[in-house]
Amino acid sequence: MPYEVQGVVSRAKGEPVSLETVVVPDPGPGEAVVNVQACGVCHTDLHYREGGINDEFPFLLGHEAAGVVEAVGEGVTDLEPGDYVILNWRAVCGTCRACKRGKPWYCFSTFNAAQPMTLADGTKLSPALGVGAFLEKTLVHSGQCTKVNREAEPAVAGLLGCGVMAGLGAAINTGAVTRGDSVAVIGCGGVGDAAIAGAKLAGATTIVAIDTDDRKLAWAKDFGATHTLNSRGLSEEQVVEAMQDATNSFGPDVVIDAVGRPETWRQAFYGRDLAGTVVLVGVPTPDMRLNDLPLIDFFSRGGSLKSSWYGDCLPSRDFPMLVDLYLQGRLPLDKFVTERIGVDGVEQAFERMHHGDVLRSVVTF
Template structure:
């Protein structure tokens, strides 16, 4: 059976998105049908619209989502109808070499629903990150559903589906930040602000926010930054060293992903310190560092995949910390919007006016 729903579709590269009717199949083996309650507007969705990720148009956008499981297919045991879930884009397989070695956060064979969602004329849709949640309902692999406390706000919990989890995880899982560490975060948009939150949560004694936008530096203080550096006016490497007794930070997180910010992160860390790259680079750019400096400075250079999270492990804990008032996830929600306001929200996000716009259905 096909279920009709409204969804936000990018038909071709660079064109404004449209709200259209789509068809969503009933779940097959290993799949779940989810009624979407809220979905955050992420830069990744804009990258899809602009053709920066692929050219498999038309795309059904949206992926930072939470909602209610409507139905499940044969063989599904992890969720059942009525469960409140946060969607994730890395459903681990349990069989690949990473999973067999006890490192499922690096699963090399993550999967999505097998059946396509389509336009009403039968044209298959490519769901963003295998989710496609700017829609009244979506079809996903059951492993993409993580059950969390049903009392949590869908607009808040759904943000764990991508950017917020990526930033928190970069600090808590990938680095990992330890009690008493000094941490610098370069780029204080949604992911960077989440990395600041994660560093604060992990017990960093100093968290230095770096950005070229004074508004984002003001936001960073709310998320736990103890110091801020405006890189438009100040050399961030020199400033970070000055704030860390001349040594550099124990951990520097690059939440931008440009050659310039990666180089700044490398030289702003202490000897034997750690650089974490969580900002997604443009596929065409390259970074260049003197190999002798890489050798002489020691330490680690890491990339963070989705905050190296395990959704079933991490999502429920972070939701609980939010409900206890120990983790202010609500602060990431700048505005709540309707489904037909996504195109305008892209503009506000691109201009840096919001941390997250969230579609509420």
């Protein structure tokens, strides 16, 4: 029998979200209904509200979630009611060309639930990143559920579902940071600080945090930054020079751009060491362009220029490992949780996010 719960819905571009009745169907083949216990308020949710992802309104927002499986559909054999899970938005298919090449983190045919969740009048909802978790129960594909140690608090564990995983993975998976490396991270919000935490976990000895907000730079030090730079008003050349000054004049081995703007990418490109790595994890807007970058500079500097999709993570591999590291006291995931709020507080959380007052607001049920 379908469930009726209250969920956060974005009906039109730029308009405040509303709390509305959402109908969640019983799980069909390959699907699961999850009792959501906590869900982080991610910048991607705000992008949906602002029409920055697509125009398939109305959206059911929320996707950084943890909870307990309520029911599973036909054919689901690796989940059962009562399992404690983190939701993910890249349930790998196992059959596409990336999966067959042994690189499932690049899966080109990921799964979502086949059935729609709807408003009370039958209007179909577009769930954010195929999840939709600002509500007490949600319907997902079973492959979007990753079982983890239930000792991890849901408000903390759920953050691995998107932004924190993106940053950690940008450092550990995409950037392949290892012992003794030097790293710079441009942009010290939730994703950037996660990249800093990941670089520290991987053994980086020098970690340069770059931002235009002193509050964010203070947070970055809490996650492991050894050097900080407020780049407000500085030229590209000054930022590049500061990165090099912090790394014996060479430049960092890995520079992670967690902002995703042409000017920050150029800082990363020119600030890294020769044959160093640039990782783009901040998401650009479609109108952004790289202009007047000499092709000879690509050749003469060598190295790697990478984009990081969801931290190049494989949820079944990475989520349980990172939760265990958190429970061992080696990964400070709890520091990302700035506040816990009710499901009726999402619009206000967007405002605090816009002003840079929080790393993560987390809706708890």
